[in-house]
Amino acid sequence: MALPPHQDLIACPHCDTLHVAAELPDGARAACQRCHAVLQTAQPGALISVVSLAVAAIVLMVVAVSFPFMDLDVSGNHNATSVFNAIAAFNTGLAVPLAVAVALFIVVLPVTRLLAIIYAISPLLRGAPPRPLARKAFGLAESLRPWAMAEIFMVGVTVALIKVADLATVTLGPAFWAFAALVVITVFKDQLMNRYAIWEALDKATPAD
Amino acid sequence: MGTARCARCHGALQSRDTQSLQKVWAWLIAGVILFIPANIYPMLLTNTLVEKSESTILGGVVDLVHHHAYGIAAIVFVASILIPLGKFLAIAYLALSVQRRSVINMHQRHKLYDVVEFIGRWSMIDVFVVAILSALVQLNTIASINPGIAAVSFALSVIFTMFSAQSFDARMIWDADRTAT
Numbered sequence: 305m306a307l308p309p310h311q312d313l314i315a316c317p318h319c320d321t322l323h324v325a326a327e328l329p330d331g332a333r334a335a336c337q338r339c340h341a342v343l344q345t346a347q348p349g350a351l352i353s354v355v356s357l358a359v360a361a362i363v364l365m366v367v368a369v370s371f372p373f374m375d376l377d378v379s380g381n382h383n384a385t386s387v388f389n390a391i392a393a394f395n396t397g398l399a400v401p402l403a404v405a406v407a408l409f410i411v412v413l414p415v416t417r418l419l420a421i422i423y424a425i426s427p428l429l430r431g432a433p434p435r436p437l438a439r440k441a442f443g444l445a446e447s448l449r450p451w452a453m454a455e456i457f458m459v460g461v462t463v464a465l466i467k468v469a470d471l472a473t474v475t476l477g478p479a480f481w482a483f484a485a486l487v488v489i490t491v492f493k494d495q496l497m498n499r500y501a502i503w504e505a506l507d508k509a510t511p512a513d
Numbered sequence: 514m515g516t517a518r519c520a521r522c523h524g525a526l527q528s529r530d531t532q533s534l535q536k537v538w539a540w541l542i543a544g545v546i547l548f549i550p551a552n553i554y555p556m557l558l559t560n561t562l563v564e565k566s567e568s569t570i571l572g573g574v575v576d577l578v579h580h581h582a583y584g585i586a587a588i589v590f591v592a593s594i595l596i597p598l599g600k601f602l603a604i605a606y607l608a609l610s611v612q613r614r615s616v617i618n619m620h621q622r623h624k625l626y627d628v629v630e631f632i633g634r635w636s637m638i639d640v641f642v643v644a645i646l647s648a649l650v651q652l653n654t655i656a657s658i659n660p661g662i663a664a665v666s667f668a669l670s671v672i673f674t675m676f677s678a679q680s681f682d683a684r685m686i687w688d689a690d691r692t693a694t
Contacts, residue, residue: 338687339623
């Protein structure tokens with residue numbers, strides 16, 4: 305049996321079963337026959353939403369790192385803390401590498417992913433050919449996905465708030481809300497981002513040589 | 514010999530990573546070893562005017578229960594104890610079943626792998642709690658909270674088990690299956 309040309313085949317990223325790619329109607333999704341992993345989705349306008357959400361998330365991240373995150377008040381003694389303070393909390397001895405890891409997880413890697421996605425996808429919106437490193441950038445954004453932990457940080461913050469609630473009065477700063485919004489936006493963006501659709505779009509926009 | 518590369522993303526192509534299981538076991542064992550000090554040593558060092566206390570991961574959960582914060586206690590317990598332990602068992606089971614070329618429960622094992630990959634990173638919650646508390650509660654003599662050594666080993670344990678899960682090539686689950694259509 306002759307296989308269709310390889311551009312028309314999809315190997316399931318999970319179990320390697322080969323499928324023939326189909327032109328999906330808008331809003332439809334295609335799943336693997338063997339393991340039911342989602343292979344393709346067709347969402348019109350997904351690319352522009354992904355880029356705009358990524359830009360919004362970067363703006364919010366700037367706010368989140370530059371303003372105070374929370375303020376602690378125990379009978380007149382104040383301590384305002386920022387995201388940087390939380391990173392710098394691990395500033396003694398063996399804990400220093402942990403400060404680096406926390407900085408990577410909650411600020412550096414999320415921002416790297418956002419920038420890589422904007423760099424890779426934004427020219428496609430104008431119908432321009434992809435930038436020279438677009439493929440590398442998008443591959444990087446995909447491989448960093450599990451290591452960007454902004455949403456986990458927010459859950460940690462909630463737990464910490466409850467722990468100090470009866471010890472002191474805590475006031476939430478603007479950075480807290482910016483960070484919370486950032487997390488929601490990132491989740492929406494990742495939901496909209498279909499790997500296969502974006503690679504297809506990159507391929508279509510690349511001039512044949 | 515050159516490496517075959519993907520025409521689309523230029524990633525190196527490899528049918529199966531022959532050392533996948535070795536990497537899985539190596540990272541997994543490192544993760545399990547670090548999980549021990551993570552539970553024995555204190556996660557948080559708390560100084561107040563009246564007392565100086567240290568609390569471990571489990572101690573922190575017990576404190577929360579005493580403060581009647583049951584929901585939060587449950588989140589911390591699940592994220593810091595149940596998920597890591599469950600992950601160790603799940604990864605070991607997946608690796609063993611692939612080594613034995615098991616053909617049963619392939620769908621369930623694949624699901625299990627997806628769950629492990631998805632849920633592992635959530636164990637980091639407790640590390641972030643320590644980071645925030647240590648940054649926030651710095652009121653000179655009145656009260657201060659500092660991170661303990663367990664925070665470092667716990668974070669490393671989580672990172673190593675994430676590497677372990679990522680080294681597992683889920684396609685190996687299906688390799689024993691030669692009858693599928």
